[in-house]
Structure formats: structure tokens, C-alpha cells
Amino acid sequence: MNPKIHHLVTSLALATFVSAEPSTAPDRHDFFYAGEAKTQDMYVVGKGQVLWSYHNPGSRGEISDAVRLSNGRILFAHQYGVTLIDSQTKDNKVLWHHDAPAGCEIHTASPIGTERVVFLQNGPEPKCVVMNITTGQVEREFPLEVGNPKSTHGQFRHAELTTAGTLLVAHMDHGKVSEYDDHGKELWTAKFPGPWAASRLANGNTLVTGTKLVRELNPAGETVWELTTADLPDQGIRSFQIATRLANGNTLVNNWVNSWSETIDPETAPAQALEITPDKKVAWVLRWWKGPNALGPSTTLQLPDSPRIQNFRFGEFH
Structure with a gap:
């Protein structure tokens, strides 16, 4: 065979082989990153480099939910409270903070416009709360059903606003995902084993994750796509939490x-x-456990075009 042709065939074969392997390039995505861990740590990664980090080694409570807005503000729920900081300031200035009442926990929060936050409060009387962060006043609250009112920690982890102005709630200990209006009326529900998070997709379906399962449900509650740990036998899956x-x-x-x-x-x-x-092939893998800015355990990985950074409304609140 002509050496040039042999070189071309070899190169094509190598390119085919390499493209079949999942990418591990850290610059494949820019993202904001946070996770449940013994300390509160958050990162902004751009072009494969850590551009910003937040460390609170003396913190109490895990970061279960965090969202970075386009103006650099970061809202994060950390079990015993919820905090809004300005990552554009040198000291990550705290703009607003709310402590969970004794015996209660807060694991998820979302911004509504620029003046309000909606969060779920785990506890003996679990509920959804809309709070004005400029006045500190509760403007709306309604009770939420749980599987066990005495098991505060296991009730909720994630809730997310939709473009329709409703709230999707993952009832972790109640085996269902439900959509509510701003008065607490249940508009849609589907059974799901131990849901951790849920988000409404552009096609009208709902993407739900549990510890060992990711499932896309249509409005009728039927499964149209599913990912399980069995589909990823070599990836050492421990626990899915949020899928995008x-x-x-x-x-x-x-x-x-x-x-x-x-x-x-x-x-x-x-x-x-x-x-x-x-078709359940692995296109990219993130492993960043080494170095001074090792990212640590992963709960949320938000991309720059995430729908959560939009100023969603919640019913009449916007």
C-alpha cells in the first residue's frame, strides 16, 4: 500500500476510535458548580479554569441547591438557611439571608424577579414560602404534603419554577412529582420513586431524577426516555441528583x-x-478531584444558558 494512503487510513481509523471515547476535556462546558459536602464550596469554571470560588470551611449545613444569576448573584440553600451573595464583590457580600426555624430545614430555593425568593421548608409543618427579600416579609405560604412529617431531612431536596409560572416539586419521601400554582393548587402529578429533582423541558415533558434513575415523563406521566445505573456500568454511579x-x-x-x-x-x-x-452513550465525563480547586462532590452543574437564570414568575409574583 502507498505509504501516504496507509497513513491516511491509519489516521482515519484513529480518529474514529478517539471520537468513540467520551471526552474528558474540562473546557467542554463552562459551568457553575456546587454540591452537598461537609463544607460549603462553590465554583465558576470557564474554559477549563476555575474563575471564581467560594469556601466556607466553618459552615454548618450542606448546599443542596444553588443558582447563579446573570448579574453574578448566587442564591443557595444550605440546609439550615438560604443566602444570596454577590460574587462580583471581593468578599462575596451577603445581600440577604434567612435562617430555617428550629427543627426545620431548607434545601431548595429559586429567585422570582429581583425582589422575591420561593423556597420549601422541611419540617413538622412542611410548606412552600414566598418571601420578599427587600422587606423580609412572607408574602405567601401554603402547606405541602409529605410522606413523614416527623422525618424533616427526607422530605424535599429540589423544586424549580417553570416558564408557565408554576412550581415543580420533587416529593422525595412521598414518591411523586407535582406541579403547583402560587396558591398551592396541584395542577399535575406523576408517581416517581424517591424523586430528588424535576425540571420542565421545552417540549412540555418533565425530566425527573432519583438516586439511581433519570426519567423523562410526558404530560400523561408516561416514560419516554430513561437512564439507569445499569446503562452506565463502568462509571461508578453513586447517586443522581440533578439532570439537565x-x-x-x-x-x-x-x-x-x-x-x-x-x-x-x-x-x-x-x-x-x-x-x-x-441513545445512552457517554459523550463527556467530568473528573476534577485533584488540585487546590478540586471541585468536590457534585449536586448541581449549571450551564450559562440554564433556564434557571431567567427572571421567572410564580403566579402573580414576578
């Missing part, structure tokens, strides 16, 4: 590692996030 549908049709899902019950060895720790194609 990307513009290219792939699904980005985090893989949380419990640092309270497992010793995390940076050399052998599993992926923190994976990008999965519709």
Missing part, C-alpha cells in the same frame, strides 16, 4: 458521592458529572 437537558439533546447528570459515609480517594473517585446522548 442540553440544547444538543444530550442530558447532563451529576453523580454525587456521600463524603459522610465514603472516603473519597482522588485517584479512584468516580465521575462528578456525565453528559449522556439520547
